[in-house]
Amino acid sequence: MCGIVGVVGNPNATDILLQGLEKLEYRGYDSAGIYVSNGAESGRLVKANGRIADLEAKVSGQLAGFAGIGHTRWATHGKPSELNAHPHQSESGRLVMVHNGVIENYAEIRATYLENHHFQGQTDTEIAVHLVGHFVEAESLSVLEAFKKALNIIEGSYAFALMDTENPEVLYVAKNKSPLLIGLGDGYNLVGSDAMAMIRETSDFKEIHDKELVIVEKDQVTIMDYAGNTVERDSYTAELDLSDIGKGTYPYYMLKEIDEQPTVMRKLISTYADADGQMQVDPAIVQAVQEADRLYIIAAGTSYNAGFASKKMLEELTERPVELGIASEWGYEMPLLSQKPLFIFLTQSGETADSRQVLVKANEMGIPSLTVTNVPGSTLSREATYTLLLHAGPEIAVASTKAYTAQIAALAFLAKAVGEANGNAKAEAFDLVHELSLVAQSIEASLSEKDLVDSKVRKLLGTTRNAFYIGRGQDYYVAMEASLKLKEISYIQCEGFAAGELKHGTISLIEDGVPVIALLSANEKVAAHTRGNIAEVQARGAHVLTIVEEGVAHEDDDIVVNQVHPYLSSIAMVIPTQLIAYFATLHRGLDVDKPRNLAKSVTVE
Numbered sequence: 356m357c358g359i360v361g362v363v364g365n366p367n368a369t370d371i372l373l374q375g376l377e378k379l380e381y382r383g384y385d386s387a388g389i390y391v392s393n394g395a396e397s398g399r400l401v402k403a404n405g406r407i408a409d410l411e412a413k414v415s416g417q418l419a420g421f422a423g424i425g426h427t428r429w430a431t432h433g434k435p436s437e438l439n440a441h442p443h444q445s446e447s448g449r450l451v452m453v454h455n456g457v458i459e460n461y462a463e464i465r466a467t468y469l470e471n472h473h474f475q476g477q478t479d480t481e482i483a484v485h486l487v488g489h490f491v492e493a494e495s496l497s498v499l500e501a502f503k504k505a506l507n508i509i510e511g512s513y514a515f516a517l518m519d520t521e522n523p524e525v526l527y528v529a530k531n532k533s534p535l536l537i538g539l540g541d542g543y544n545l546v547g548s549d550a551m552a553m554i555r556e557t558s559d560f561k562e563i564h565d566k567e568l569v570i571v572e573k574d575q576v577t578i579m580d581y582a583g584n585t586v587e588r589d590s591y592t593a594e595l596d597l598s599d600i601g602k603g604t605y606p607y608y609m610l611k612e613i614d615e616q617p618t619v620m621r622k623l624i625s626t627y628a629d630a631d632g633q634m635q636v637d638p639a640i641v642q643a644v645q646e647a648d649r650l651y652i653i654a655a656g657t658s659y660n661a662g663f664a665s666k667k668m669l670e671e672l673t674e675r676p677v678e679l680g681i682a683s684e685w686g687y688e689m690p691l692l693s694q695k696p697l698f699i700f701l702t703q704s705g706e707t708a709d710s711r712q713v714l715v716k717a718n719e720m721g722i723p724s725l726t727v728t729n730v731p732g733s734t735l736s737r738e739a740t741y742t743l744l745l746h747a748g749p750e751i752a753v754a755s756t757k758a759y760t761a762q763i764a765a766l767a768f769l770a771k772a773v774g775e776a777n778g779n780a781k782a783e784a785f786d787l788v789h790e791l792s793l794v795a796q797s798i799e800a801s802l803s804e805k806d807l808v809d810s811k812v813r814k815l816l817g818t819t820r821n822a823f824y825i826g827r828g829q830d831y832y833v834a835m836e837a838s839l840k841l842k843e844i845s846y847i848q849c850e851g852f853a854a855g856e857l858k859h860g861t862i863s864l865i866e867d868g869v870p871v872i873a874l875l876s877a878n879e880k881v882a883a884h885t886r887g888n889i890a891e892v893q894a895r896g897a898h899v900l901t902i903v904e905e906g907v908a909h910e911d912d913d914i915v916v917n918q919v920h921p922y923l924s925s926i927a928m929v930i931p932t933q934l935i936a937y938f939a940t941l942h943r944g945l946d947v948d949k950p951r952n953l954a955k956s957v958t959v960e
């Protein structure tokens with residue numbers, strides 16, 4: 356989704372902005388722009404529809420300055436176009452602004468304050484910068500006072516970075532609900548919607564809270580609330596590793612990230628267990644789970660699917676019921692909660708606005724919370740009571756793969772640690788370190804079968820417009836994730852279905868040639884029932900591909916997966932489905948890493 360980067364006090368401002376925007380590309384965007392200045396009224400604005408490479412071509416090394424702001428736009432108000440790309444300018448052109456988020460009362464602002472103003476495009480951002488400009492020009496306020504006044508009027512979610520072309524020594528920034536961070540450089544300072552945008556320059560950051568305004572100068576950062584009271588805040592160091600961000604020799608990040616999964620499993624073992632196999636999970640988190648009478652997992656998309664895949668394991672080992680919540684639904688309405696709830700936010704990015712709105716409510720209600728995330732220092736990590744990190748390394752491809760498997764594995768460590776602390780016999784018998792090593796080996800074995808998957812996919816999904824994944828129990832949860840992965844990048848319409856539920860309506864969609872991919876993990880009874888469902892769809896003409904754990908495999912099964920512990924079978928079973936999505940997309944000539952309309956970090960509700 357939209358990204359912001361800004362810098363003040365560095366003569367390489369243009370490069371810093373362009374490189375920062377490149378680092379934000381993975382979030383998804385449709386146009387980009389930068390404003391760079393070398394002194395009062397010497398600034399230039401360059402925008403391009405399309406990719407950062409198009410913007411770079413337009414800049415072509417001819418833009419020098421010590422300060423600037425840049426933006427990648429993911430369209431909300433107004434179609435993707437150069438006119439709608441940020442930065443936007445005030446009526447006179449004096450102020451320049453970039454914005455992430457959605458301004459809810461933009462129509463009202465326009466009608467009340469900006470009747471005679473002229474707008475270039477259709478964005479809500481243009482309204483915001485015109486409003487600040489209006490207060491500077493019509494009421495002769497300083498830029499700071501005008502910005503403060505506008506912030507007290509604007510409603511909605513936003514991260515703003517504002518520059519005054521007459522005084523480019525200062526960046527004015529503010530946020531509400533949308534992420535924004537200050538980066539502290541050596542003799543210069545930065546601002547970014549994601550630490551990734553600044554990580555080449557610094558690893559020291561200062562967070563900004565909602566409804567705070569920050570004045571960023573080359574040697575000073577002043578944080579204040581909207582009433583103008585200054586706020587003191589310490590900086591922190593983010594543990595991001597720039598070397599992880601490259602694609603290496605891989606054609607796509609998604610393939611690299613799929614291949615990294617055995618390493619991620621081993622990294623989790625070395626992080627959350629000691630050399631003797633003893634759990635090394637923060638005792639405060641273990642205690643928080645022990646004190647809860649029910650665990651609520653709140654998440655979106657793939658993370659929501661990972662929550663389902665972990666539910667049974669968590670319930671059996673912690674002996675607490677686990678309830679799943681779609682974050683965008685719970686933001687509006689919470690169900691009746693138990694007496695002592697613990698909210699667990701599963702979120703790869705730690706920035707998902709839907710999840711965050713539930714966390715804000717949970718904090719207001721005094722409910723303890725745990726964020727399980729891949730991004731240290733992310734908003735949901737900072738604002739939750741506890742954080743459990745995934746240690747999967749940056750995930751750049753829009754389609755999440757290694758974060759899904761890392762979420763299940765990280766929750767396994769938590770579940771076992773709690774179970775052991777409670778004296779739960781199943782937890783004590785579950786040799787997680789050994790079992791997860793077997794999972795890493797199973798993943799490696801599946802990854803060595805890429806050619807097989809490639810050829811099966813070519814045959815099964817080459818021209819189809821729709822497909823089904825079916826499974827029962829744990830396999831149903833994998834089917835949900837597998838179908839999401841396939842549809843989001845290959846655009847094949849795909850449903851993940853509980854195999855036994857097909858006959859209650861959906862089987863009417865099965866006709867000659869419809870692809871059905873059946874998942875059968877090594878539970879004999881369940882697998883036998885799924886085999887029955889396979890026969891039903893085959894009888895109606897479906898083309899079936901089977902992905903089967905070896906304990907229940909038949910000779911004519913298509914893809915056989917090395918068997919792992921039932922608590923971890925979703926990790927092993929999902930790997931071929933990730934490859935299926937990858938190859939189906941590749942065969943269609945589509946961009947695997949950047950599917951249309953999607954963003955990596957979904958920072959609007």
Ligand code: F6R
Nearest residue numbers: 656657658702703704707754755
């Ligand atoms: C799909 C995908 C999304 C995310 C969802 C939540 O491949 O990545 O469905 O899982 O947008 O994002 P996080 O986990 O960052 O909260």
